[in-house]
Each structure stands twice: as C-alpha cells, then as structure tokens.
Amino acid sequence: MLKSKFSLLRAALACCALALGLASQAHAQTKVRLGVTPIGDYITAWVAKDQGIFAKHGLDVTLQTVAISPMAAAGLMSGSLDLATPTAVDLIQAVDSGLDLVAISSVGVLAKTTGTRSGVLVRPDVEVKKPADYAGKKIAQASLGGMLHVLFRNHLLENGVDPAKVNDVEIGVPSHFDALKGRSVDAVVTADPMLSRILATRTGTQVVSLADTVPADTVTGLVASTRTYAQKNPAVITAFRAAWKEATALVIADHALTRSTIVKHLKLPEPVAASLTMPLSVTTEVTPKQLQWWADVMRKQNMLRGKVEPQSLIAR
Template sequence: MHPTLTRRQLIAATAGGLSFPGVLRAQTAVKVAYGYSAVTDYATVFVAAEQGLFAKNGIDIELRFIPINPTIVPAIQSGSLQMGGPTPTAYLQAVSGGMDHVVVGGGGVLSKRFTEVGLVTAAGNSLRTPADCVGRKIGVPGLGALLHITFRQWLKLNGVDQSKVVFVEAPFPQHADLLRGGTVDAVVTAGPFMSRILSSGEGRVAAYYTTFLPEGQPTVLHTATREWAQKNPAAVRGFRNAIGEAAAFMAKPANEAAVRAALGKHLKVPAPVAQAMQISPPGPVVTTAQLQWWGGLMREQGYLKTEPSYAGLIA
C-alpha cells in the first residue's frame, strides 16, 4: 500500500475517478509517441514536455525527431506514431488521398515579423529574384510540404512558371552541405539551419518569401488517426490542455530561458544558437476556416485529389 494513503482513501479514489501523484496517475497515463521535425513551430510541444505539462494532463509523451516532415503522416497511419506534427499541406494531401486523420491542435503560426524562413543561396551565387529561379535547382525540406508549396505560390505571384524550376527534396540538416558543394543553387530553409548558413558566411538570403502570406495561419498541425482519437478522448483533451498551458507559459518573459532551453534540447542545437533563433508564434487552437485557407492554396496548385470535408477534420 502507498505509505501516505489509507485503504479507505485508495478505494474512494478508485471509485470516484480521482488520482493521487505516484499512484493512479502513473497507471492511467496514455503513452503517445509524437513525431516532429526541426523547426521552432513545435515550441509548445517541447515546452509542455520539459515543464511536465503532458504528464500533468495524463500523457506519457515520447518525442521522436522525423527529418522529412511529410513522412510524419504515414508514420501515424502505420501506428509507429500515435500523434505527430505534419504541416497543413502534408496533412491535407493525406486526407485528400483517403487517410482518415483528424486535427487535435496547432503549433506555430505565420507572422510577417518571422524572418527565419527564406530562400538562401550560396554567397557567390547570382540568384536574387523570383525570375532567377528559372532553370535552377532549389532544395526544399519536403516535396509537397509547406515550404515547397508556399515557395511555389511566391513564384506564381511573381509571374514565374514553377514547372521551369527544379525542386530537390533534402532534409534541413543537409542544406548547408548542398549549398557548399554546389549541388543546388539555393535552398528553402528555416530555423537554426538557416541561421547557421548565414552566420558561417557561406550563404545569403535572396528572399524572406513567406512574409507575403497572411498572419495567423497554422504552420504545423498536431494530428492523429480518427480511430485513435475516438478511442482516446481523454488523451486528446490532455494534449490540447498541455499545449495551451505551454503557450501561456511562453507568453511570460520570465520563462524565455526555459523555453529556449527546451528548443535547444529537442532541436539539438548549441545553447548560443538556441538563444539567437526566432521562435514561431504559438497557435494551439486550429479552426475550420484556417484549414480551408490552406486547402484553397493547395487546390490552386493541383495538390488536392478531392476536396476534404473541412468541418469534420477537427477532433
């Protein structure tokens, strides 16, 4: 018997659905393997893990780094992940293709003040304008992923035929080496990888192209299969609560050091890099209208096989 609880207390706790630290909570925590990629859009997830907010809300979280974002969706489908953070574009393509996945919450959101996403070229490369991209090889962290689709939209808005640009899929960690070796002319990159390229002097920013997009649109969605979400409603609520609490924690200036420590740990970057990087604004709540906005952008580019029923996509 637990040394601080009487038999009567244990019986009452069990009958009433209550929990005591170290007794019932440990027995009822839902194990969740969550997949993320290397950007600050997952800051609320990192903070919730490090501050014990998942545990507080009945979730035993395991964070797994996934180098190429679009592969998060099939990992959820296969059951190797219970939840993950695909970009809206990767998620909606999967739903359009027949996967029955739902949105539990949101990660980062777009901001015109966020300049850690951009088109970066080697320092001596002549590429400077959208028109200069024609005939060039551009590395993107995932074909059909958010940065790829938004970059194509930027080209379109500037009158460039995207079919005349060669896109090469490459994980973020490879971007510096690809530029250095001349394998690609430029990369669409973000976060600490962009900072490292620029601070080394080996690259320069050709365009902060995402600043043309409207603010507040989600850049990462926390998703699960509908079947898993329906079988684990308490875990869905607990996950939402945890990231909401993490967003509130991040809003307090006194917590900045803890937030950056969480980023450094899970993005596997040195403390000086974590201190210097911009943090994507959190948006834990996702709306149907936001999903429709991304769907419209993708439909223009021919990335949706069928139009999803957006109202049924949020758990």
C-alpha cells in the same frame, strides 16, 4: 522522546501517503505515443515532456522522432503512433488520398516579425533580384511537395513564374548549410534554426521571407490523429489540448527555457539557439479558414484530386 516518536511516525505516514498518491497518479496516466519532427517549430513537445506538463494532465507521453513530416501520416495509419505532427499540407494531402485524419491542435503560424522564420537563401555569388531570376537555378527543397516547397511555388505563381522552370532538388534541412557552402545548389528554401545559422555564417543571403508571401496567421504545423483514435479517446484529446496549450504558453513566456530545450533536444549549438528570434510563433488554435487557404493553394498546384472540407479536418 514519545513526542519525537509520534513526529517521526506522522512524517513516515505523510511520506507513504505521498508515495501512494504519486503511484496512483502514475498508474492513472494514459500512455500516448507522439511522433515529432525534430525542428524548432515543435519544441513545445519537448518542453511539455521535460517540464512534467503532460504528466500533470494525466498523460504518459512517449516522444518518437519522425524524420520528415510527410511520414507522420504513415505512423498514424500504421498504428505505431497515436498522435503526430504533420504540416497543414501533409494533413490535407493525406485526407485527399483517402486517409481519415483530423487536426487536434495547431503548432504555429508563419512568423512575420518574430519566431520561426522561413525563406529563400541564395549563395553570396548568386544574383536573384526578382522571382523570374529563379528560372534555371538549382534550389534545395526540404521535401518535394512539402510545405516549404508549396509556399515557394505559390510565390512563383503569384509573380507569374512557371515553377517548372526551376530545378528543384530534395535535400533535408540539416544539409542545407553544407549544400550552399559546397556550392552544390544555388539556393535553399529553409527555416529556422538552419536559416539563422546560414545567415550568421554568411553562407547565404535571404532573398525573401515566405511569411511575407502569405496571409497573416497562416498555420504551419499541426498535431493530428486518426479520426477513429480521436473518437475513441475524447478524454485523451481534451487532456492533450490542455497540456499543449499550457506548454505553448510556457514556450512563449520563458525564452531561456525554450532555447535550452532546443539545444538539448535539437542539438543546436548554443550561439545559434541564442540567435533565434523569440518568442516562437506558436499557437494552439486551428480554424477551417486557415486550412481552406492551404487547400486553395494546393489545388492551384494540382496537388489535390477531390474536394476537401476544411471544417471536417478538425477534431471536435
């Protein structure tokens, strides 16, 4: 009996120690507000949250939805977000406008053969055989001046087509399927998972993959902060990068987990999630060379006013 009591006492003490340890760990976690655009490219954020990876690295991360990526910079500058997920185009344009933002990590690159695809899809009854055929067509863009729009205009310019001859209209990616099916547009410039849904239902056919129009490893999304936040919170930046890298590796390795997380948080039907090509083209590295390419393309489209120094756009 005495031995049994001692065993129970030791078990109780162990539970108390564990509880105290967990309480101490929770208390030590730093709160971080991360703004995320609800598309497949940023699924790493939800995986890191759901699987306790942020917590493991001492971060209590609250995920806040950012409807469209250009709004990420506004959230950072207003102080309502600590970190956010702008595209490379958003970051460069924000800095060119006088906002002092820096990239913390990369989210992904344009996929050549696997991962998140992007491209131009046309209605089955619309004929586009060459870039010049876009002239006069009504084309849905997720965001005028956004990343996909910039890539599309770059494709036109590289093939001698004046982008002004195309009738671009701003329609959010979630509405691209309906826009094509309802014949309100001739084509959409879109990305997975919407691209996969349109192809699977034969609502549109793909004319070109945007990944085929750019250099390999062209960076897409970023995780960014204000320079002031990064300088004042170096430990947070270090911890976040470590957590992001770990979660990215998990996204690449565990396709079933990635798909289930997409279904759960992006509300994508399971058959559509199952059709996504894996692994997603996710990465954590971002280089000045990658940002320089974007700056050069944007300058050709008269989107920049001053000189942008790519090496200064990455937090050290």
